[in-house]
Each structure stands twice: as structure tokens, then as C-alpha cells.
Amino acid sequence: MEGSTPLANPVLSQATPSRPAPVSTTRPDASETLKLILAQLEDAKAEDTVTIDLIGKTAITDYMVVTSGRSNRQVGAIADRLQKALAEAGIKGVRVEG
Structure with missing residues (x-):
């Protein structure tokens, strides 16, 4: 193509x-x-x-924690909050029952 100018090379972002x-x-x-x-x-x-x-009684865990709340809704919120806090701390494989 005569008379046309080539496109400039694109500049890559320097941001990581x-x-x-x-x-x-x-x-x-x-x-x-x-x-x-x-x-x-x-x-x-x-x-x-x-x-x-x-501790020393089983190889599965060191502690078991049992708790309760005033309503099913509160117990569910407690479980969700606890799972989130443990995940943020890098602890995976948490089991919640009840």
C-alpha cells in the first residue's frame, strides 16, 4: 500500500x-x-x-470444641464466622457438625 504509514509499535504496560x-x-x-x-x-x-x-488420645485432632447458641440462626452464623476466620488464618479442612 503506497502512501500509508505503518502503525506504531504498541507500548506494553509496565505495571506488574x-x-x-x-x-x-x-x-x-x-x-x-x-x-x-x-x-x-x-x-x-x-x-x-x-x-x-x-492430645495423646487420638491422631485425628488435639482438641474438640462444642458450643451452643440461642437459636438455629445464631448457631449457623457462629459456624460461618468461625469457618471464615479459620480460612483467613490458612487453616483448611475444618469440619462443622450440628
């Missing part, structure tokens, strides 16, 4: 893509996890919280 902060692959200590759980339960106004120490 933002990436989320890496999640730690190490699990926190069981006692630290228990402290996080109990703090979240207290903030959510859970009632009748009982911690069962299973």
Missing part, C-alpha cells in the same frame, strides 16, 4: 499484575488455633462452650 498474598502452607500450632476459635466464639456470643483435650 497484582497478586494476592501467598497463603502459608504451615499449619499453626494447635493451641494457637484453639485460642483463635475461642476468641471467635466469644465475639459471636456463643454459649456453653466446652473444650475437650484429646
Whole structure:
């Protein structure tokens, strides 16, 4: 094509893509996890919280925490809040029953 000028080379953006902060692959200590759980339960106004120490009794877990609330709705909200807090702390595979 005569008389036409070539297009200029496009300028690539110099910005680096933002990436989320890496999640730690190490699990926190069981006692630290228990402290996080109990703090979240207290903030959510859970009632009748009982911690069962299973250290040395089973290979599955170190502690079991049982709690209750005033209504089904509150118990569901407590469970959701606790799962979110544990996920933010990098703890996966949390089981909630009841």
C-alpha cells in the first residue's frame, strides 16, 4: 500500500499484575488455633462452650470444641464466622457438625 504509514509499535504496560498474598502452607500450632476459635466464639456470643483435650488420645485432632447458641440462626452464623476466620488464618479442612 503506497502512501500509508505503518502503525506504531504498541507500548506494553509496565505495571506488574497484582497478586494476592501467598497463603502459608504451615499449619499453626494447635493451641494457637484453639485460642483463635475461642476468641471467635466469644465475639459471636456463643454459649456453653466446652473444650475437650484429646492430645495423646487420638491422631485425628488435639482438641474438640462444642458450643451452643440461642437459636438455629445464631448457631449457623457462629459456624460461618468461625469457618471464615479459620480460612483467613490458612487453616483448611475444618469440619462443622450440628
